[in-house]
Amino acid sequence: MTSNSSGTRAGTAREIQITFDCADPAALAAFWAEALGYKLQDPPGDFRTWDEALDAMGVPPERRNDASAVVDPAGDGPRLFFQRVPEPKQAKNRVHLDVRAAPGLTGDARMAALEAEAERLVSHGAARLQRFEPAPPLGAGHIIMADPEGNEFCLD
Numbered sequence: 001m002t003s004n005s006s007g008t009r010a011g012t013a014r015e016i017q018i019t020f021d022c023a024d025p026a027a028l029a030a031f032w033a034e035a036l037g038y039k040l041q042d043p044p045g046d047f048r049t050w051d052e053a054l055d056a057m058g059v060p061p062e063r064r065n066d067a068s069a070v071v072d073p074a075g076d077g078p079r080l081f082f083q084r085v086p087e088p089k090q091a092k093n094r095v096h097l098d099v100r101a102a103p104g105l106t107g108d109a110r111m112a113a114l115e116a117e118a119e120r121l122v123s124h125g126a127a128r129l130q131r132f133e134p135a136p137p138l139g140a141g142h143i144i145m146a147d148p149e150g151n152e153f154c155l156d
Contacts, residue, residue: 017079018097021089022149025082027125029068031148032080034124035099038070041079089150097153098142107134114143114155121145121155 022028033039047053054064068082102113111134118128125148134141142156 015078017081019081019083020149020151021085022082022151023084023088024065024149025068025084026065028147028149029070029080029082031125032082033070035121035126035147036070036077036080037073038077038080039073041069041071093152096151098156099153101155106140110134111141114141117155118143118145 020028020032029040043050043053045053047056051064066084070080070082072078099117101117102110105113111131118126122128127146127150129144129146129152131143132139132141140156142154144152144154146152
């Protein structure tokens, strides 16, 4: 393989991490772990808990919710990283996640599956924003949601 100007080998995919700026990393990480079937990232090394690891690192209690991360338990999906920022969300997302809640389903069955997932996520702090009905041939139907801090995502 040849290298390109960035130093990566041509044809080699890079791992990605999706980063969320937020006010409460622990709470948002817990929401997205629930939404995606992810888990909180394990503490580093031989530490049994994050509190043990953060104690050893000298992180003061008031800084322990500065960041959090969730990972796919199977190791296939991207890591989601949540970092505390001082400013609130101010505009519509330019990039959003599509949560595939009804793969392979069409019509009424698809929309029923999306509605059930929307209801489940609302019970965990999400907000339902708008429903788009199926519009064949290209529009299968989807529901726009917002996570507990207002970041838009779609159930599709």
